[in-house]
Amino acid sequence: MAKVGLVMGSISDWPTMQLAAQQLTALGIDYERRVISAHRMPATLQTYGEQAAERGLQLIIAGAGGAAHLPGMLAANTLLPVIGVPIKTRALNGVDSLLSIVQMPAGVPVATMAIGDAGAKNAALMAAQILGLQDEKIQQAVLNFRQRQRQEAEQSEQQF
Numbered sequence: 001m002a003k004v005g006l007v008m009g010s011i012s013d014w015p016t017m018q019l020a021a022q023q024l025t026a027l028g029i030d031y032e033r034r035v036i037s038a039h040r041m042p043a044t045l046q047t048y049g050e051q052a053a054e055r056g057l058q059l060i061i062a063g064a065g066g067a068a069h070l071p072g073m074l075a076a077n078t079l080l081p082v083i084g085v086p087i088k089t090r091a092l093n094g095v096d097s098l099l100s101i102v103q104m105p106a107g108v109p110v111a112t113m114a115i116g117d118a119g120a121k122n123a124a125l126m127a128a129q130i131l132g133l134q135d136e137k138i139q140q141a142v143l144n145f146r147q148r149q150r151q152e153a154e155q156s157e158q159q160f
């Protein structure tokens with residue numbers, strides 16, 4: 001059963017959001033993938049947020065670009081933690097997305113990642129670290145990831 005809801009505002013966000021998907025899969029975390037725009041599908045977004053926890057999701061990763069209200073509106077409709085991924089935009093390089101996601105009013109937090117690909121990958125890792133508090137297998141997968149990453153960094157220095 002899916003633990004993570006991976007939501008994006010448009011299919012055009014997928015090249016970035018697939019990095020989150022790949023990282024979740026690599027860590028053995030089941031997710032469901034949805035395209036739901038707060039602007040274009042407001043009723044669907046509200047229902048998705050309201051039903052997310054009762055359907056068994058434990059966390060939501062939401063990516064959107066430009067006037068990126070999606071993560072904040074999901075957070076407004078659920079008590080699950082929402083991790084926001086600002087998609088890099090052509091007009092403003094994703095600074096628009098970042099500011100739209102990060103500047104939430106006090107009371108409705110969104111855990112905001114970096115702009116673009118690194119943010120998407122880190123969203124999955126952050127999700128894994130949160131879920132890993134209650135799930136030893138996921139915590140072990142994160143530990144293995146960190147060990148491999150350290151080894152790769154050490155090897156790259158030796159080849160330098």
Ligand SMILES: Nc1c(C(=O)O)ncn1[C@@H]1O[C@H](COP(=O)(O)O)[C@@H](O)[C@H]1O
Nearest residue numbers: 009010012037038039064065068069070
């Ligand atoms: N920011 C939002 C929302 C939202 O926040 O509800 N819905 C779509 N979008 C964003 O619009 C950008 C362009 O979308 P299109 O490529 O479909 O025109 C995407 O990055 C999407 O996340």
